[in-house]
Amino acid sequence: MTTIDSSQDHAGRRLAAADAELLADSIRSAGLKVTAPRLAVLRALTVMPHSNAEALFGAVHADLPGTSLQAVYGVLASFGTAGLVRKIEPAGSPALFERRVGDNHHHIVCTRCSVVHDVDCAVGHAPCLTPADALGFDVRAAEVIYWGLCAQCQLDTSNP
Amino acid sequence: MTTIDSSQDHAGRRLAAADAELLADSIRSAGLKVTAPRLAVLRALTVMPHSNAEALFGAVHADLPGTSLQAVYGVLASFGTAGLVRKIEPAGSPALFERRVGDNHHHIVCTRCSVVHDVDCAVGHAPCLTPADALGFDVRAAEVIYWGLCAQCQLDTSNP
DNA sequence: CATTTGTTTTGAGTGAATCAAAACAAATGC
DNA sequence: GCATTTGTTTTGATTCACTCAAAACAAATG
Missing domain, CATH: 3.30.1490 (Dna Ligase; domain 1)
Structure with missing residues (x-):
């Protein structure tokens, strides 16, 4: 039942769809399957870079209530090894993630x-x-x- | 019963005593009370810099079997705020400690x-x-x- | 030696992250 | 389209590194 495009309103629909396609493409071209949790994490990371897993979970969970915190950890781990996100670990802070890589x-x-x-x-x-x-x-x-x-x-x- | 000088043999005694005095001095001049666990941690840190709390606990515990891991954490925290040790936190590693500061x-x-x-x-x-x-x-x-x-x-x- | 102040022990508890098995969904081939 | 394969997510337990608090204790001070 959950569609991959989470936009509900007409006004933003076209843009969000295009956006979702871009996100999906970067996931696909990293050699990973495109799933709703992955799209949601990548979108959240675009809007709020330097976020930790907990914060991303909060954002993702708002769109996609079924998503677990562990799924977010899993997504971030796969994104990390695929080179799609970078993990930073400042002293005294939980790990933070960002899309700016390379x-x-x-x-x-x-x-x-x-x-x-x-x-x-x-x-x-x-x-x-x-x-x-x-x-x-x-x-x-x-x-x-x-x-x-x-x-x-x-x-x-x-x-x- | 536990003496502050942990050297037992005659040969090393004079040196170890002098060493203990040096260690004690740096603790005192940092404004901290000199205790056996503090001397032991500082000595361990001299011999094995870039150690984590667990490793230091191992070394300290060998000399001073009564010492708890929490005591080591406490000593390291007080040394840290006194500027006597530096804490480094490389990504993916527990915190490491060293005496080289400043x-x-x-x-x-x-x-x-x-x-x-x-x-x-x-x-x-x-x-x-x-x-x-x-x-x-x-x-x-x-x-x-x-x-x-x-x-x-x-x-x-x-x-x- | 008595007092004060600060330290250590003991024991419990936390946050962040990891692991494993079962349920599930995306991509692939028929 | 449908079945299969492969990979992902959920669920639940567990670990690691560290912190907190109260009581017991030891170092410094007068």
Whole structure:
């Protein structure tokens, strides 16, 4: 009974359908079967990047009430290995997910409100891939997390 | 009954005692009370940096069988807030601890065997503290984790 | 040595994630 | 179209790393 296109109103129908097709295509071309939970997770991730599994479950569950939290974990795991999403794990936070993959961008996290933004590399191209001394390691990736106060929290803490 | 100096043999005694005094001093000068579990954790951390709480508990428990895992967590938490140890949390790993604090060095983790080494900053002084665009954030810290294969694992995987 | 303050033990509890088996749905071939 | 195969999702239990709280205890201070 659940249709894959979750739009109910006439106005948004055409757009949502096209959107669903795009989402479906990226799932298919990653070599995965297209299912309603997968579409719902991918759509949620488009609207709210840097979300954790719980938050995505909330969003998905609103559209598709039958979906379980474990299904969301399963979808995210398959998306992860298929290269469709990237998982980031800032210290002290549950894992967050985003659709922006393939470029090596980094993240900046607010120590007060935990908001996360993408940031491009500090220095030129594939910047941080060169430690001063790699100690014999074959370095494959560099992950940078900046910590600080976001603009809003700077205001909030200076005017308490 | 448990003495703070855990050395039992004559040969190592003088050195171990001096060592214990050094450890005790750093704990005291961080404003914390000196206790047997704290000395044991700090000593273990000196011998095996980049250890997790469980591993430290193992080492501590060998010297000081009465010590609980929760005590180790408590010691690590107090050391952390006192600035005596640094906690690192690589993705997919329990938290690791090290005594090297105050410099902003980074880490390189083997994706195969999980060994961790310290690496100095990629570029000059306080290097990674400048993202391309900080998006209004007041950036306070940058954490870099390099991922790759350690020298040993490169050998192991090319000669299977 | 008595007191105060802070630490450790003991035991329970939490959040985030994983695992396994059975039920189910999408893609494929007939 | 329908049956089969393959892969996904549900359900339910379980694990791991860690946190919390109260009582017992030990270090520092006077």
